[in-house]
Amino acid sequence: MTEITALLGQLDHDKRGTLDRLFGQLHGELKILARSRLRGNAITLTATSLVHELYLKLIGSERLTLHSRQHFFACSGAAMRQILIDSARAKAAEKRGGDQIMVTLTDVQHTTTHTDILTLNEAMDELGQIQPELVELVHLRFFAGLSMDDIAEVTERSVRSLHRDWSTARAFLGARLQQ
Amino acid sequence: MSLTAEQLKNWQEAVAIFKQLTEHPDDKRLEALSELSLREAVRQHVKAMLQASQTESTLDSDISVWVLPNELPDLSGQRLGAWRLSHEIGRGGMAVVYRAEREDAPFAQSAAVKLLPRGAAGHEHFQREQQVLAQLEHPNIARLLDGGVDQDGTPWLAMELIVGERIDDYCRQLSVRRTVQCLLQVAHAVAHAHRHLIIHRDLKPGNILVDEDGRARLLDFGIARLLSDGDHTPATRIMTPEYAAPEQHRGEAISTATDVYGLGAVLHKLLTDEAPQRRDGSRSSALHDRDIDRDLKAIVSKALREEPDQRYRSAESLANDLNRWLESRPVEAAIGNRRYHLRKWLSRHRFAVIAGSIAVASLLAGVASTWWQSRQVQEQARMVATQNDFLTDLLASPQSVARGRQVQVVEILDEAVLTLEQRFAEPSAARASLLSTLARTFKQLDQFESALPLAQRAIDDLETLGLDTDERYLRALLFQAGAMIAATQHMEAKSVLVVAITLADTVLPVDDGLHGLLAIREWLTDRHINQTPDPDQLKSILLLADTLNWKPADRGTF
Numbered sequence: 001m002t003e004i005t006a007l008l009g010q011l012d013h014d015k016r017g018t019l020d021r022l023f024g025q026l027h028g029e030l031k032i033l034a035r036s037r038l039r040g041n042a043i044t045l046t047a048t049s050l051v052h053e054l055y056l057k058l059i060g061s062e063r064l065t066l067h068s069r070q071h072f073f074a075c076s077g078a079a080m081r082q083i084l085i086d087s088a089r090a091k092a093a094e095k096r097g098g099d100q101i102m103v104t105l106t107d108v109q110h111t112t113t114h115t116d117i118l119t120l121n122e123a124m125d126e127l128g129q130i131q132p133e134l135v136e137l138v139h140l141r142f143f144a145g146l147s148m149d150d151i152a153e154v155t156e157r158s159v160r161s162l163h164r165d166w167s168t169a170r171a172f173l174g175a176r177l178q179q
Numbered sequence: 180m181s182l183t184a185e186q187l188k189n190w191q192e193a194v195a196i197f198k199q200l201t202e203h204p205d206d207k208r209l210e211a212l213s214e215l216s217l218r219e220a221v222r223q224h225v226k227a228m229l230q231a232s233q234t235e236s237t238l239d240s241d242i243s244v245w246v247l248p249n250e251l252p253d254l255s256g257q258r259l260g261a262w263r264l265s266h267e268i269g270r271g272g273m274a275v276v277y278r279a280e281r282e283d284a285p286f287a288q289s290a291a292v293k294l295l296p297r298g299a300a301g302h303e304h305f306q307r308e309q310q311v312l313a314q315l316e317h318p319n320i321a322r323l324l325d326g327g328v329d330q331d332g333t334p335w336l337a338m339e340l341i342v343g344e345r346i347d348d349y350c351r352q353l354s355v356r357r358t359v360q361c362l363l364q365v366a367h368a369v370a371h372a373h374r375h376l377i378i379h380r381d382l383k384p385g386n387i388l389v390d391e392d393g394r395a396r397l398l399d400f401g402i403a404r405l406l407s408d409g410d411h412t413p414a415t416r417i418m419t420p421e422y423a424a425p426e427q428h429r430g431e432a433i434s435t436a437t438d439v440y441g442l443g444a445v446l447h448k449l450l451t452d453e454a455p456q457r458r459d460g461s462r463s464s465a466l467h468d469r470d471i472d473r474d475l476k477a478i479v480s481k482a483l484r485e486e487p488d489q490r491y492r493s494a495e496s497l498a499n500d501l502n503r504w505l506e507s508r509p510v511e512a513a514i515g516n517r518r519y520h521l522r523k524w525l526s527r528h529r530f531a532v533i534a535g536s537i538a539v540a541s542l543l544a545g546v547a548s549t550w551w552q553s554r555q556v557q558e559q560a561r562m563v564a565t566q567n568d569f570l571t572d573l574l575a576s577p578q579s580v581a582r583g584r585q586v587q588v589v590e591i592l593d594e595a596v597l598t599l600e601q602r603f604a605e606p607s608a609a610r611a612s613l614l615s616t617l618a619r620t621f622k623q624l625d626q627f628e629s630a631l632p633l634a635q636r637a638i639d640d641l642e643t644l645g646l647d648t649d650e651r652y653l654r655a656l657l658f659q660a661g662a663m664i665a666a667t668q669h670m671e672a673k674s675v676l677v678v679a680i681t682l683a684d685t686v687l688p689v690d691d692g693l694h695g696l697l698a699i700r701e702w703l704t705d706r707h708i709n710q711t712p713d714p715d716q717l718k719s720i721l722l723l724a725d726t727l728n729w730k731p732a733d734r735g736t737f
Contacts (some may be wrong), residue, residue, distance in 0.1 A: 116237055118240050126182050130190050168198050170238050172190075174231025175224065 002060050004029070008068040019075065026072075027079040029054055034083075039167070048145020051076045069108065070154035073146055077139030084143075088117040116177070123176035127169060134169040141166060192217075193224035197453075200229070229354070235430075240389050254294075258282070259335050260327045262292055279337065283629075290324050290337040309336070315375060320366035321396045341396045343388035350449045355472070356505065359447050363501050364395040366442050370494040372400060373435045380433060382441025384424040384448055421454035425485050436487035439494055443482025450475070457484055459497060474504055477512035509690075592620060596633070611640040615655060618662065627666035634659040652692060653679055660700050671705040676701045 007022045033054055054076060065070065090122045128135045140154075148166070152159045182190060196215065200208045206230055212222070257264050262279040268291065269276040281288040309326045316322065325337040343349075346365070350358040365387055369379060379386075379400055386398045387661065420428070424440035427433060447455045451465035466476055478500050484490045491497040500511045595617055601611040614637035621630035638659060642653045656679040663672035680697050687693055 016613055120237060126190070127189055129182055130194055138238070164198060164201050168194060168228075170236055171197055171228035171232040172194060173238060174234065174236045175227035176289060177237065178227070178231060178234075 004072075005062055005064070006067075008071060011071055019071070020073050022071065023079055025083075026054070026076050027082060029058065032081060033057065034043075047080050049145060051080055051086065051144045066154050066156065070140075073134060073150075073154065074136050076095050076138040077142070077144035080143040081139065084117050085121050088121075120173065121176055126176065127172055130172070134165055136170075136172070137162065137165050138169050139154065145150055157172045189220045190219070190226055190430045193228060194222045196221065196225050197228045200225070201622060202303075205233070210703060212247070216367070254647055258293060258328060260295075260325060260337070262290060262325070262337055278340065288324075289342045291339045293338060295334045295336070300329055300698055311375075315372055315377060317368050317371045319364045319395055319397055320372065320400055321398045338398065341388045341398065343358065343390040343396065345384050345388040346389055346445065347384035347448055347452075348397060351452075355450070355475070359446075359475070359501055359505060361389065361393070362442070362446050362449060363505075365445070366494050366498040366501065368395075368397045368479055369442060370498060373438065373494055377556075378433060378435060379418060379438050380427075381422075381442065382438055383454075384445055385419075385558060387445065419457050422448075423456075424487070426487055427556045434487060435493060436490050439482050439497055440487075440489045442494060442497055443479050443490070447479050447483065450479065472504075474510045474513050478504060481512040503666060508661040575594055592617060592624075592626075592629070596629075603712050606643045608646070609642065611637045611644075611646075611651070611655070614640065615658060619658065621659075622662045622665060626667075627662060630662050631659070631666065634662055648682065648695070650687070653683055653687070653697075656682075657693070657696055657700060660704070664700065664703050664707070667707070669704045673704040676704060 004025050005021065007018050007025065010018045011022075025035050031052055034050060051073070055072065059072065089098060126133055127138070137151070140151050141148070146154075148162055151157075152162055155162070196212075196217070200211055203211045209226075212225055213231070214367035215222075216223070252724045254264050254275075255266050259279070261283045261369075262283050263282050264277040264279045266278055267275060268278045274292045277289050277292045280290040281290065288627055306326075309323065312323045321341050322339040323336060324339060326335060328334045331381055346361065350509045353361065365382075369382070371478070372379065377400060379397065380398070382397075382409060387395055387397045388398060422441060422444040422496065424433075424437045424444075426437060444455050447453070447463070448464060450471055451463070451469050453463045453465040455463055457463060466479055469547055480495070481500075482490055482497055491500065496511070503510050599610070599617070603613070614633050617639065618630045621627070621633065634655065638652070641647060641649065646652050656675055658677065660672040663669070668706075677698060680701065683697055684689070
């Protein structure tokens, strides 16, 4: 737990290596958290509620700098994305076992939309080639579930310009998903 | 997959342009785009983005993560309320079902206890809904016996235990009649629930079991709603895509019409072994492709209409129509289909109708000329075969081939008339049919001087054969009148129609669609003779058309 806050503090010195380790830590914590919610039967929860719960659990009342908070959420969003992709891939390959976390987008009864996740993932990789900062925005907003106001605060940008970026990212991904 | 350098360049440009365009209001963006000079690929990209920005996206909703334990622990022996779980009997995407026995009852009572995902429903909402559902009593609905929320927050429901087979498996070995009877039970059950203001929302074969005695039971009534957040949140997230109604896919309000669709969807599956929609979202064409009774097809299509208000008004009216079908009476859907297509046609030609112009008149007249259907299907088939042979021979004749592309359709037709005379020396139904076909073809080419004598000869043949009270005879007269109108011989057309209408009144059922066509023709001739357009009369003809029982043959005409 403290390891994550410690990592967040080290970001200024060794950004790249620290980000990788942070990602790995958050990835593991999110899965542990999801599984800890199980008892007896299956549960549904939203991706973003998991991220927020993790924030409360790991950071609690500690005061983080804006910069650290941005990294926490961006990194958690990316980790959430990875979890969803892994599960979608496992599903696509009809693999079972392990710690199954199934992803559903539109309906609870069927898990048919794993291909959507994979397509979305590819489209996000493309978006990363075109304009990497838009990918981070999608991580923050869609995968970590931050509100526009929260994002404006941690990124120190105006809500208006964030909205423009979001609608651009959304339109690009939408266009790619429809193809 | 990553983008190629070329693609990357195009998309980067498109993204930049799109950002600029967001400065404009939504409805001005396309216009602004058209004013920019861009490479075509870039323009297409921006267009796709603009379109995507207007449509609902995956990105608008929160992703649900459905966490399943590796191995569900065995809950056998545990107690929930008054129920002791005995063993697992089923597992779906939503829940685990156990067989359970009631412990506090003086007599043994079994139930299927369903454990739902934790946090799936608010406590109060869950209890309120449960009370409503408990009141639902119908021989074809599995009763809700009990329900509650466990200490750890797991909602559970105890339902009447049904031992049976899924309806689609059960019906697989049944005749179409028996299948319809089976679904009829379900329709009655749904109608009963609707009278109690309860909508099922998730009708599908998996939710309908048929027991040994052939009694169908509907399961999981209202569960979808139980799991929704409340009365005003449509439970669109809980549905089965293949069987869900269009409004559920669109996330719109749900009504009893949603269940009418569901019933139609289940019937679709029972009749064709396919759901109306595939997993990938495309529509199944099985209903069209399969050899299923036309009226039954009409019933299924009516239940499955895209617009909720175009479906059956209620599950009960669907049930009534299925009953009519079982009793071999005319079904509402077949008439309704006609009305539906007529309405669509009228709305497409709204302008022309308002103008009361000649365009409408000729369109209506065109409807009639496409009709040529014999009552006797077998005879029809034989005749078609004869005609086909004839036309094939004709087109493959050395002369036609030799003249190649130069050959004129009219020349072939002239030749056809000669050949016809050689090959069919005696009057016959087939000859009459061929004569009419040729006449119609000439008429379409505006060769009235050739069309009219042929039409007359077809009529003569039918008279000679003593078929002058036959529907074919009426249609031949109808065609003749149409050709005369087209050739501006209105007085002649009028006298033919007078004969035809008198005959139709004596030999046709009152609701036969042919009456409508004759009325339209008569209106046309009157109009021309009097030279004064009469929109009111047209309106009454259209109203008449609305009440007639049109034959499926012209379904595609409007």
